[in-house]
Amino acid sequence: MKHILVAPDSFKGSLSAYKVGEAVAKGVKAVFPSAGVEILPMADGGEGTVEALLYANKGKVEEVEVSGPLMERVLAKYGVFDYDGKPHAVIECAESTGLTLVPIDKRNPMKSNSYGFGEQIRDAIAKGYRHLVVTLGGSATNDGGLGMLQALGWRFYDQAGRLLTPEDGNPLLHAYDFSTEGVLPELSECTITIASDVMNPFYGPQGAAFVFAGQKGASMEEIIELDGHLKRFADLVEKRLGVNIQAISGAGAAGGLGGAFAGCLGADMQSGIEMVLHYANAAEKMKHADLVFTGEGSLDSQSIYGKVPVGVAKLARKYGIKVIGIAGRIDTDTKLLNEHIDAVFSIQTQCRTLEEAMQPEVTERQIEVTVEQICRLMEEAENRPPAPLESRQDH
Known part of the structure; x- marks a missing residue:
């Protein structure tokens, strides 16, 4: 990975969009230290x-x-x-x-x-x-x-x-x-x-x-x-x-x-979201990205209608760029989300109360850990040599 664009919304009640971006960047750098990571905070016309x-x-x-x-x-x-x-x-x-x-x-x-x-x-x-x-x-x-x-x-x-x-x-x-x-x-x-x-x-x-x-x-x-x-x-x-x-x-x-x-x-x-993407020159930044991370506090049925992750994903699709979405929770059929976002992940790794999960330091760490694990999987896929043909045959 040479260049990664991080374009998230805020995780409302927990982290600003920029803070989310910083946490994602830490997770990326833990695996791809030489990658260029650009943070582009997003919003949908409301708060932020x-x-x-x-x-x-x-x-x-x-x-x-x-x-x-x-x-x-x-x-x-x-x-x-x-x-x-x-x-x-x-x-x-x-x-x-x-x-x-x-x-x-x-x-x-x-x-x-x-x-x-x-x-x-x-x-x-x-x-x-x-x-x-x-x-x-x-x-x-x-x-x-x-x-x-x-x-x-x-x-x-x-x-x-x-x-x-x-x-x-x-x-x-x-x-x-x-x-x-x-x-x-x-x-x-x-x-x-x-x-x-x-x-x-x-x-x-x-x-x-x-x-x-x-x-x-x-x-x-x-x-x-x-x-x-x-x-x-x-x-x-x-x-x-x-x-x-x-x-x-x-x-x-x-x-x-x-x-x-x-x-x-x-x-x-x-x-x-289209207005914010326009004034943030997001299209120009997309052209130079190998991968885009986006996200918001809750990926749910409303995310399909004018929210940041889907708006970012639609723009990225125009340039053939893969998009990964992260969220505090995923509360809808992921098939609906995958029509726009290539893969979505919840950042929750253990049982917590909502109050505990929304504490800024917890959210920050969970984003970092989740993104690091996603990147490790991508690194493994990039570096793994193809299996010999005979090993892929059904037995």
Whole structure:
């Protein structure tokens, strides 16, 4: 083995993607000390995406104080990096509108809004960034993205024609008209890419309210009410802008933020892992690899749909490169995984409680041991001379 690419997701709750990569590299080097091992941390558009893009492009972190989901002040971070000679900003929804920012007893999508997310975007634009990558996931809001749009200069009015302010809570509940006259002019210079694997429509039984609002603290009565407001706003946008938000796959992501970005700001919605692979220049790195290791905490039925290991494997297959997957657990029919990944291995070597198994030092050591054993098998196969023909005959 001359060159091995290690492109894992994090083992959530245990190790970051980079730490997983380091453990894999140790296992490889124990058997192939002269091999070149390149670590390329991956993510699927959710947690760890900013870190993956900054690592791949030697970027840095910016900080800005913005409004949280309930209009409290929070310090939000976003990443900035150069790609193809152009400055980019990658902005994570959860930094400003995340569910983890709201105490459990205060979670209420009837009151929360995404204004702070718009403030993050506005700050990046003010600092000169015109290529924006936004990640959607983990939001505490179900405002159809109206709060985010307010922060970017959109004006919303209630039935009486009163201008809504961020202090009104969820603007979706009261918005019956809007104006784009005050929209930040620099937005017309921006390209916006959305990283999201959610395919839900804006409203309806599979929409933002019915599928996600309950997780954010809404009762069934409130879910029905939110769904009606989402439909009203979608109808308003179609009437005023000629855009059918409901027809956009993924418009229901992050409480409707997907629809606001794609339908109102003309953003391009992409698969999270495909976006990360693109901005990490993974294809170029694949071309020089003899083997790829990937993995995540749990290889299960969801891994087939837009998760890191399968995304990495699909790209590697284009170049005829073998891919080995490792995981804390394998919880699905391996035949499904082997349609994409050449071989998959659990890192568990003895019985442990889940708490013990997820301790970072245990996970790290188990990855190293498992990868070392895989490499020893490959070394044996490479070095073993072919058996004489007569010894292979049936007796």
